[in-house]
Amino acid sequence: MRLGFWQYRRVPDTPDIVDRKDVADRHDAVCVIGAGASGLAAIKNLREHGFEVDCYERETSVGGAWNWRHDRSPVYAGTHLISSRPLTEFPDFPMPDSWPDYPDHQRVLSYLERYSRHFNLESDVWFGTEVVSVVPVGDGRWDVTTQSTGGGSSRVQRYAGVVVANGHNWAPLKPKIPGEFSGQLIHSAKFKDPAQLRKRKVLVIGGGNTGCDIAVEAAQQASTVWHSTRRGYWYAPKYVLGHPADQVNDRMLKLGLPLRLRQWIYRRTLALTTGDLTRYGLPAPDHRPYESHPIVNSQLPYYLGHGRIQPVPDVTEFDGASAVLADGRRIEPELVITATGYRPRFEFLAPELLDIGENGRPDLHLHTFARQHPTLAVVGLVQADFGLFPLAHWQSVAVARWMRLRVTDPERATAVQQKESTRPIASWSRRRVVPTSRHWFEVDHADYLRAVEGLLREMEPSK
Amino acid sequence: MKSDLLRFADWTDPVPPAEREVVSITEETDAARPPLLFVPGLGHGAWAFAEHWLPAAAARGFAAHALTPRPGSDLRVQVHDVVQVAASLPRQTVLIGHGAGALVVAYAMGRYPAKAAVLAAPVMDGWPTLGAALRANPFGTLPAMVGGRLRLSRKQLFSPELPEERARELLGRIDARPRRELVTHDPAPRPVGGPPVLVVGSPDDRVVPRTSLDRTATRYGGAPLLFPGMGHDLMLDVAWAEPIEAVLDWLGKELKS
The missing domain is CATH 3.50.50.60 (FAD/NAD(P)-binding domain)
Structure with missing residues (x-):
């Protein structure tokens, strides 16, 4: 330092x-x-x-x-x-x-x-x-x-x-995934239009705000959507108690609440709004709230709950038409979008x-x-x-x-x-x-x- | 010390939007000149400028706008509205406030880098103004101190030359309901962007004492431009043309340099 x-x-x-x-x-x-x-x-x-x-x-x-x-x-x-x-x-x-x-x-x-x-x-x-x-x-x-x-x-x-x-x-920061992929592979920087997703089988890689937004977009357009994330995140809703979530968060800062208390309130608020996402197969966060860039997305849990988005783990390699996942499963997307920042x-x-x-x-x-x-x-x-x-x-x-x-x-x-x-x-x-x-x-x-x-x-x- | 950067009030409790009444004259004005935004004081609306000052400014090529404060709004909301309107205009705006509207402008200058600002008969420091009002018009002022209406008198606002009938008509349009913060507010913030500021007033103003004019002008690094014989309402009094012409001359000079 x-x-x-x-x-x-x-x-x-x-x-x-x-x-x-x-x-x-x-x-x-x-x-x-x-x-x-x-x-x-x-x-x-x-x-x-x-x-x-x-x-x-x-x-x-x-x-x-x-x-x-x-x-x-x-x-x-x-x-x-x-x-x-x-x-x-x-x-x-x-x-x-x-x-x-x-x-x-x-x-x-x-x-x-x-x-x-x-x-x-x-x-x-x-x-x-x-x-x-x-x-x-x-x-x-x-x-x-x-x-x-x-x-x-x-x-x-x-x-x-x-x-x-x-x-x-x-x-663009592109992930290094070994193997050859025979389908279409793009970075999120090249994703412009929802028509690119229409009626296709889409795999979105990346759990940041962009990855989540594109997964939600795909849920409305694509025939199948897989969303691959490496770790669990705290997915905050865009609205809490009828106000934009960041405005509510700043109320806690205004009151000068200590970090530990804010983390506790954050967990409670998410439990009451977004709920437990591990139920849908997402990994639990491996860090406390406020220890990662906030992910704000109200629609992701909605589409997870409707089965339109299937959460999957890390992609370990490509093999022709398929992507091999960390748990050994193989999926066959037509389009892979890497939203990796x-x-x-x-x-x-x-x-x-x-x-x-x-x-x-x-x-x-x-x-x-x-x-x-x-x-x-x-x-x-x-x-x-x-x-x-x-x-x-x-x-x-x-x-x-x-x-x-x-x-x-x-x-x-x-x-x-x-x-x-x-x-x-x-x-x-x-x-x-x-x-x-x-x-x-x-x-x-x-x-x-x-x-x-x-x-x-x-x-x-x-x- | 209050923070300029941490604006929790705006972040947690933003001012709700509203329809704002803005009277504008933009025809045949010069696009190279900055727009002017007039901000009226207590009990006045955009109409007070629409009478004389807006057309006078437009005649000299300045796009001229006047904003009526939201009914029942506090200082924070009024400042918000001024900054919203200023930012909505195509170019960096000159803010011109009169009376308590000058206080709003002084606050708005802390939030928006005005091209220039004019404080006309500014009601900037509360206690001396309250003292002057009690001396000049005790019975009109006292009810306002307990939450009632402020009844401004003819001699506070106008010179004796203004015809009686006209004065009565104007007084009838004024509905002043001062809030406590007009007296108790904090000093205005340092203007952002370092705009040139002009203070104008009258030594015969029965609302703003001469000492207060001097104090305000000193604060912004100048001396007040004075129009003897005029009442507080510089834009409505018989000699309304003199102050606005002087303000526009000053603007022309400041903007050239």
Whole structure:
């Protein structure tokens, strides 16, 4: 466990880079990579702190993952929010209060487009432009090489800071299952339309929110549905006591109930609502509530109860037309959808800049600040029992305020940095989680926001 | 200290939606200029701006909107409604609040990065305002302190030049039912996004004392722009054109820089 925050390691100026004539110096401007929800919030908040911003977006429109037109968008026709509207909207730009509790992906995209237009963010976005490399050139400055998406000549510009907001739900993580499968095998990223499921025998692999949603979708369309999960999870309903479940959960946080008591209440609530799912053949959870990313799905138990979804264990190998299960059974699906998630990828950065370990996990202060490069930050690389937009908003406020403070009051910035290095990781990162890559960035939203607020207060402009 | 980030009230008990009355003039306005959202104070509705200020703003090219507060709503709900309407407009909005509506705007600025804000005759600090009201109009004010109606008097709201009949007509439309929190509320939060803020008022306002105007203006880093001779209701009084023209001039200057 590393405690050090921003331990300076000065990068020696490499003369052949620094003196390059073809580098356009953008002086105090900050580069933002990606114009999805996190990138848009970063542009807005950097601007509000007085920075000029250049944002590069490989696609030709805003919205990132939520824009179904984008190659890398994981959105499919039935996608909707898992967290409810008040816990998902930007804190300074609410969704219309007349919208439903759980808006679908088209509403979410229209919301992001409106956010972008309202604050005129697109004027700072270079669309159809990919970032090829980001290289430190000393003094906290960065050379950013860009080129048109899919090729063309490249261009190098020098920035005072870089905010990475390239998303972490676009590079599919595919399970390694031995053997050859003669049917159709796709990752959930390529699942777009319920028609793909119609009247087919479908096996869905993965017990996350996507896997459960697709299993439910398949239950309505396919002729047979198997749902393969490796371990038992706590399947929370979307509504408890007539309110969105996350709003009820936050009532417990508001009252400051200790974790153990909340876990007990969680178990009781699930026993009274979802009931015992082992009855349908699902494994019992091997962890306590709040120790894994929450799965919220009211319909899964319904279709299990109607026999439309048959739970099956892990798939150990493919053998021609059949999939072999961990219990030795063989099933013969026509379509296999692996809903096994995504991996964060930062091809344009040398791994050591984000302290990326061998397993591919970046090690960042508050999942945001590069530990050794004070002008490099990542926004939106976090998973919570909460919407991502508000977290990305506050992360980008913290980044903007930090970058501003470095310029206006370097002494105080150093003091903030020292103070932050003593902030225990356990205070903002959820430590007791199921040890899978899916939980690398798992936080409890209340603890996390408290930590970010602590940092913001240290950097509060003096009156 | 109250948290800006942990908004449990909104997360556990969101303000329910409602039909909001918004009066708008958007014809022949300049899309490059930010929209203006006027927020009326106690007992007033969108009508108070629809009379003069909305058309005056539209004539200068600003899309102009005025919101009537939800009946019986508290400060939290009113702030919610202002932010909802502001966020529904196509561009970053200028918030203009009058009287207790200026307090709502001051709170809304903590929730929404306004393009700019104008606090007109702002009822920002409760106790001095209550004192002034008791001095100027004791019998109209006392019932309100025990939950009754606040009867505002002609001399509180208008200058003597406003014709008697007109004053009576306007007073008849005002239905003020102040809530305790108008006096007991916390200080307004720090505005997000650092918008320019202008305070306008009248030294002859019998609702907002001059000292209170100065205090509010200092808080937002300026001095109040004063229109001597006018009553509290700057947008309805005979000289209504002067403050709105000055506000629009200021906006034009602020937005250029």
